[in-house]
Amino acid sequence: MPASGATASQQIFALVDVNNFYVSCERVFNPTLENRPVVVLSNNDGCAVARSNEVKALGIKMGAPWFQMKELARQHGIVALSSNYALYADMSSRAVSILRDYSPNVEVYSIDESFLGLNGLGNLWRSFASMGQSMRQRVLQWTGLPVCVGIGSSKTLAKLANHIAKKNPRFNGVCDLAAMPQAEIDALLAGIEVGEVWGVGRRIDAHLQTAGIQTVKDLRDAPLTWLRSRFGVVMERTGNELRGISCLDLEEIAPPKKQIVSSRSFGQLLHALPDLNEAVASHVSHAAEKLRAQDGTCSAIHVFIHTNPFREQDPQYSNSIVIPLPNASADTRLLVRAALFGLKKIYQPGYAYKKAGVMLMGISDAQTAQGSLLLEHGAGQRSEGLMKTMDALNRRYGRHTVSVFASSAVKSWAMRRENMSPCYTTRWSDVPVAHAC
Amino acid sequence: MANILPLGNETLLPYLRQAALSAPLYRLPLLLQRIPAGFPSPADEYAESALDLNTYLVRNKTATFFFRVIGDSMTGANIHDGDLLVVDRSIEPRHGHIVLAIINNEYTVKRLYRLNGVIELHAENPAYAPICFQEHDELRVWGVVTGAVSRFAV
Numbered sequence: 044m045p046a047s048g049a050t051a052s053q054q055i056f057a058l059v060d061v062n063n064f065y066v067s068c069e070r071v072f073n074p075t076l077e078n079r080p081v082v083v084l085s086n087n088d089g090c091a092v093a094r095s096n097e098v099k100a101l102g103i104k105m106g107a108p109w110f111q112m113k114e115l116a117r118q119h120g121i122v123a124l125s126s127n128y129a130l131y132a133d134m135s136s137r138a139v140s141i142l143r144d145y146s147p148n149v150e151v152y153s154i155d156e157s158f159l160g161l162n163g164l165g166n167l168w169r170s171f172a173s174m175g176q177s178m179r180q181r182v183l184q185w186t187g188l189p190v191c192v193g194i195g196s197s198k199t200l201a202k203l204a205n206h207i208a209k210k211n212p213r214f215n216g217v218c219d220l221a222a223m224p225q226a227e228i229d230a231l232l233a234g235i236e237v238g239e240v241w242g243v244g245r246r247i248d249a250h251l252q253t254a255g256i257q258t259v260k261d262l263r264d265a266p267l268t269w270l271r272s273r274f275g276v277v278m279e280r281t282g283n284e285l286r287g288i289s290c291l292d293l294e295e296i297a298p299p300k301k302q303i304v305s306s307r308s309f310g311q312l313l314h315a316l317p318d319l320n321e322a323v324a325s326h327v328s329h330a331a332e333k334l335r336a337q338d339g340t341c342s343a344i345h346v347f348i349h350t351n352p353f354r355e356q357d358p359q360y361s362n363s364i365v366i367p368l369p370n371a372s373a374d375t376r377l378l379v380r381a382a383l384f385g386l387k388k389i390y391q392p393g394y395a396y397k398k399a400g401v402m403l404m405g406i407s408d409a410q411t412a413q414g415s416l417l418l419e420h421g422a423g424q425r426s427e428g429l430m431k432t433m434d435a436l437n438r439r440y441g442r443h444t445v446s447v448f449a450s451s452a453v454k455s456w457a458m459r460r461e462n463m464s465p466c467y468t469t470r471w472s473d474v475p476v477a478h479a480c
Numbered sequence: 481m482a483n484i485l486p487l488g489n490e491t492l493l494p495y496l497r498q499a500a501l502s503a504p505l506y507r508l509p510l511l512l513q514r515i516p517a518g519f520p521s522p523a524d525e526y527a528e529s530a531l532d533l534n535t536y537l538v539r540n541k542t543a544t545f546f547f548r549v550i551g552d553s554m555t556g557a558n559i560h561d562g563d564l565l566v567v568d569r570s571i572e573p574r575h576g577h578i579v580l581a582i583i584n585n586e587y588t589v590k591r592l593y594r595l596n597g598v599i600e601l602h603a604e605n606p607a608y609a610p611i612c613f614q615e616h617d618e619l620r621v622w623g624v625v626t627g628a629v630s631r632f633a634v
Contacts (some may be wrong), residue, residue, distance in 0.1 A: 047630050074582050074585045074586070074587075075585045137542045137543075138543075140542045141542055184543075184569060184570065185540070185542055185543035185570050186542070186543070186569070187569065187622075270600070271591065435554040458563060467545075468546075471546075474545075474546045474547055474548050474564070475545075475547050475548070475587060476548050476549075476550050477547040477548065477549050477565050477567075477580055477587045477588065477589040478550055478551055478585065478586050478587060478589070479549050479550065479551035479552060479553040479559060479561070479588070479590075479603075480550065480551030480552070480553055480586045480588050480608075
């Protein structure tokens, strides 16, 4: 009996995922990284956000702080790189554009994972597994990125199949659960911990374990009514998905964001208001650009600052403020003015600040924005034209070509990225070298 | 119903669905000039987009990458120090292609010689000897060079 939200006809999905994505991108352009342990560090070089298999084998966990693994890194010659988002974004869009040749229905789920709807495409291939192998081969040849493909009759099963493909070399990178005999599926699912299921977080995992649900097979075979009464409708839906009843559709067009956040820890601690002004103005510019890209306006801006809670020896302070705007706007000039007004209200001298950020709130469609009799500057057609020009210039000549707030030459608040690789694919000055000698 | 696809033992034909559009909206090109009052420009009907070197140099955008040349071993093939190389990974390397290979952990541009079981990388400059590969050596070709771009000092 199909549960609510389930569609009657059989669905088929693939999840294509790049192995160790950030590390794999770095390796495409730097052969010396091959067969060596490599980690990519988060913003400000804080912790590991991507690990090569060699690093995983050393027992270094995702999110491990860099300062904790420095000793291990020295012993084993681990190469630590700062994250190079320009490179990763370009490589990701190349991989996605290859996948779009295989299916017209692609949901880009994250920078390194895409769901493909495969309904009706099976007849083009000997099997879905052979389609998966073809994708794998083509992405590897065209971009140098290794991918794994999981196929199943729900998104949850496709994701699980991807996990299986990755962990078991015998699948050669492609696992199709939809074409697998039931006994084999049962044996596989009985060997996978329930925490690996999409949407089962650490907290629910613990609750499931207490209730005697340890493996994915246990969860699949648990009565749906019990799942619902004990864990809620989301877990019931997961139960359905594991039984092959698709409840989650592809989301091909990302819904417009209701809130836009831009914030980041500073490369070093900041004390003075002018420095904070500059950081906040830069965050507003970034957020406003995103706002205009989705053709929206916002009606309030939330500004926050705080010190570093991990430096217990320092006096601590954190505060935030919401500044409502007289008219909904997407004009960087107006938003910066409002944000700096708010920052001035909450700023206290005498503290070492670690982080500042802004959140644009009350976002609505620019087309439906309500007019006002009292149009301030920063509203109307002139503003729209100016912002369009600004965005175009920044797109063409690089971010920060034109900005609203005067910025100093040395950005003391900028990200610390001490070991970033060149932007091989997005900057002429950074293209890799071919030796003819 | 006529059927041009190899069906195997499948009996169901794919059902048709609406084509997914990659972008939610389309922009139409504006007219080239403002219309003062009376007559539109007679050229507007013939508007075409200007020539773009990308379309000339790049066959497969997804698989194409650029490299900067250092050295003079390929001058015979008109590839000079400082040139920009257009490298396409989607092309299967064949005898006679100019390729980007990985030699000693570096990217090297050479002409691929592969005939009668002999595999070599040839420079296009008599000052450089060919690189020969023995039976158990592995030659790793990163991509096939499809073009080179030079800029001159002005």
